[in-house]
Amino acid sequence: MTYELSHLDALEAESVHIVREVLATHQRPGLLFSGGKDSVVLLHLAAKACWPAPIPFPVVHVDTGENFDEVLAFRDRTVGELGVRLVVGSVQDDIDAGRVVAETGPRASRNRLQSVTLLRTIREHGFDAVFGGARRDEEKARAKERVFSFRDEYGQWDPRNQRPELWHLYNGRHKRGEHIRVFPLSNWTELDIWSYIAAEKIPLPPLYFAHRRQVVQRDGMLLAHTRHLTLLDGEEPYEAQVRFRTVGDATCTGCVESTAATPADVVAETAATRVTERGATRADDRISEAGMEDRKKEGYF
Numbered sequence: 001m002t003y004e005l006s007h008l009d010a011l012e013a014e015s016v017h018i019v020r021e022v023l024a025t026h027q028r029p030g031l032l033f034s035g036g037k038d039s040v041v042l043l044h045l046a047a048k049a050c051w052p053a054p055i056p057f058p059v060v061h062v063d064t065g066e067n068f069d070e071v072l073a074f075r076d077r078t079v080g081e082l083g084v085r086l087v088v089g090s091v092q093d094d095i096d097a098g099r100v101v102a103e104t105g106p107r108a109s110r111n112r113l114q115s116v117t118l119l120r121t122i123r124e125h126g127f128d129a130v131f132g133g134a135r136r137d138e139e140k141a142r143a144k145e146r147v148f149s150f151r152d153e154y155g156q157w158d159p160r161n162q163r164p165e166l167w168h169l170y171n172g173r174h175k176r177g178e179h180i181r182v183f184p185l186s187n188w189t190e191l192d193i194w195s196y197i198a199a200e201k202i203p204l205p206p207l208y209f210a211h212r213r214q215v216v217q218r219d220g221m222l223l224a225h226t227r228h229l230t231l232l233d234g235e236e237p238y239e240a241q242v243r244f245r246t247v248g249d250a251t252c253t254g255c256v257e258s259t260a261a262t263p264a265d266v267v268a269e270t271a272a273t274r275v276t277e278r279g280a281t282r283a284d285d286r287i288s289e290a291g292m293e294d295r296k297k298e299g300y301f
Contacts, residue, residue, distance in 0.1 A: 008196050012045065015184035018147060018170070019049035019131070022182050023056070025172045026129040029182075030087065030122075033059035033079075035071035036247040037204055038133030038185055040078070041193055044202050045184060046131070047082065058085040060130070062118050064110040065092045066228045066249045074205040089121030106230040109252045119155040122179060129172065129180045137189045138276060147186050153177040190245075190277055191270050198263035207244045210261045215240050221254035245277035 005013065022029050031046060033039045046055055059079055063072075079086045091113050094100045099120070100113045122130060136143040144159045148170040151157055163171045172180050185193070197204065214225035214237040223229055225237040228250040242255040243266075260266045 008192065008199060011188055011192055012048070012196070014168070014187065015042075015045045016049040017168070018182065018184040019046050021170055022129050022131070022172070022180075023049070026180070028126050029057045029129040029131065030060045030125065030127040031055075031057060031131040032118075032133065033061050033075065033086075034133075034247065035061070035067075035075040035078075035205055036133070037193055037197065037208060038135065040202060040204055041188075041196060042131060042133040042185060043078070043082070044200065055082060055084045058087045058125075060087045060089065060121060060125075060127075062089045062114045062121065063091065064114060064249050065090070066110055066251050068205070068207060068224075068226070068247065068250050068253075070205045070207050071247055074203075078203075087121065087125060089117045091117045093117075094120065106232050108230075109249060111249050111252055115155075122155065127179060128174065129182055131182050131184065133185055134183050135185050135188050135190070135193075145181075145183055145186065147183055148172050149181040149183065150174065151179050151181055155179070157181075191267065194263060194267045194270050198267055201263075205247065207247055207255075208266070210241055210243045210258045210265075212239055212241050213255075214238065215242060215255065222256065223252075223254055224250060226250045 031039075031043060033043060043055075043059065050056065061075060075086070091100070091110050094113065094117050095102050100116050102113065103109060121127075134142045134145065136145065141159075144162075146162045146165050148163065148165065149157060150161075150163060153175070165171075174180060188196075196202070215222045216225050216229065216231065216235050216237050218232070218235065222240065222242060224242075225231075231237070240257055241259065243258040243260060244253065244255045247253060258269060260269045
C-alpha cells in the first residue's frame, strides 16, 4: 500500500526536515519571530519538528518600538504557552547608544534600522543559525535566497556567492563569527500559508482578519491610524473594514479593505488576488526597485 502526500503534507515534511537538519548540525540556533503569520507558522513547524521534546532554542524578536500592540500581546502570549525563551533586540537601545540614527518627520520609519539590531543580537547571543519565515514568492530579492543562506562575519549576504542545494542537501559550514540564515518556508506561497493555517487551526493576531478601525489614505495605501503614525497635512482618518495581509511596523504596513473574517475566508480571498502581500501593503519595499535586495545585503531578514 502506498501513501501519497498532499501538497501541504509535502511542504510540512520539507520544512520539518530543514528544522531538524539545523538542530543536527548547529549548536546555537534561534528563530526570528515577529508575530506575523509566516513566523507563527514557522514556530508551529518547529514545535512539530521537536515533538515530543520542547523547542530547545529561543525565539528572537527585533523590536522597533513601533509594532502593533495586538502583535506584541500575541507574541508574549504565544511564547508563554509554548514555554520557549524570548530574546528581544531593541532598536531603541541602538538609537540610544548612537549605533544608528533615527529618521525624523511624519514619514519616518525605523524599518531599515532593524538590520543593525538584528546583527547585534545575533552576535551577542552567539547564534550560528537563525531561522526566518521569508518565502520566495514574497519579493524578487527573496526569490534569490537559498534555504541555507550564508552570511559572512559582518552579517552580509552576497546573492552572487550562494551554495548549491541539489537533492535537498544543505551546506551549513561556517567559520566562527559567520552564521547561516535558514528559510524553511522558502517553497511555500501565501496561499499555502493560509491553507495550512486553516487546516491546522493555528491562532494568529486579530489584525489578519476583517475588523473596523481608523485608517488613512497615503501613497495609494491604507495605513492604520495608530499612535505611531504622524498625520500629514490634509490627511483625515476615517473608519473602514480592513485586514492586514502582512504585519510589520505600524508606520509602513498597509491594510486592505476586506470582509474575510476566518482563515477559510482569507484562503478564498488570497486565491483570487494577483498582487503579492508585500507589493500591495509594505511602504518600506517601495524605496527603490532594488530596495529589499540592498537591505538584505546589509543584513536584513
